[in-house]
Amino acid sequence: MVDFKLEVVVLPVSDVDRAKDFYAGIGFRVDVDFSGPGGFRVVHLTPPGSAASFIIGSGVTDAAPGSERGVHLVVDDVVAAREELLAHGVAVSEVFHDAGGVFHHAGTVDRVSGPHPDRQSYGSFASFEDPDGNAFVLQEVTTRRPGRIGHVVYRSAADLELALRDAEAAHAKYEGELGHPDADWPAWYAAHMARAAGLD
Numbered sequence: 001m002v003d004f005k006l007e008v009v010v011l012p013v014s015d016v017d018r019a020k021d022f023y024a025g026i027g028f029r030v031d032v033d034f035s036g037p038g039g040f041r042v043v044h045l046t047p048p049g050s051a052a053s054f055i056i057g058s059g060v061t062d063a064a065p066g067s068e069r070g071v072h073l074v075v076d077d078v079v080a081a082r083e084e085l086l087a088h089g090v091a092v093s094e095v096f097h098d099a100g101g102v103f104h105h106a107g108t109v110d111r112v113s114g115p116h117p118d119r120q121s122y123g124s125f126a127s128f129e130d131p132d133g134n135a136f137v138l139q140e141v142t143t144r145r146p147g148r149i150g151h152v153v154y155r156s157a158a159d160l161e162l163a164l165r166d167a168e169a170a171h172a173k174y175e176g177e178l179g180h181p182d183a184d185w186p187a188w189y190a191a192h193m194a195r196a197a198g199l200d
Contacts, residue, residue, distance in 0.1 A: 066133030
């Protein structure tokens with residue numbers, strides 16, 4: 001089957017510079033800011049740690065500014081992410097979970113204050129809007145469900161180094177149990193790192 005990878009979400013905004021400043025101010029990387037004839041403008045932004053990006057600009061969408069609803073940004077710790085946004089002056093909802101425990105309802109229906117009682121992965125949320133009213137939801141994901149990960153992207157060289165050091169320590173224990181050096185250690189490392197990252 002052909003891969004269909006989510007690459008870009010186009011956000012409708014009324015003031016490109018204001019929106020660009022907002023997103024850059026909360027840590028989104030500005031990858032491209034291109035201006036063309038007739039007022040055409042494309043600003044490409046990537047959230048920290050994300051493989052997908054956003055585009056804002058002039059002449060890039062005919063959707064009404066502020067009409068995007070419910071784009072989800074996955075975070076490891078929704079409480080820490082909320083505090084970081086607040087520190088940047090963003091109005092963020094309280095952390096909440098859904099009474100049903102599966103996924104939040106639209107609006108504030110069945111919204112319960114506080115993180116999921118068991119801090120269940122996928123179960124805790126917070127929401128915020130950009131200056132135009134485009135609505136985002138932070139969703140805490142700590143453990144991926146089986147089949148949800150097909151590849152791993154390390155956010156930095158330091159993260160990759162940490163994963164390699166973890167594999168090295170685990171492999172040393174494995175070799176101790178094996179009783180001799182493991183000549184096929186690259187395959188062992190790869191399998192260990194894939195399991196640690198949640199790959200099947």
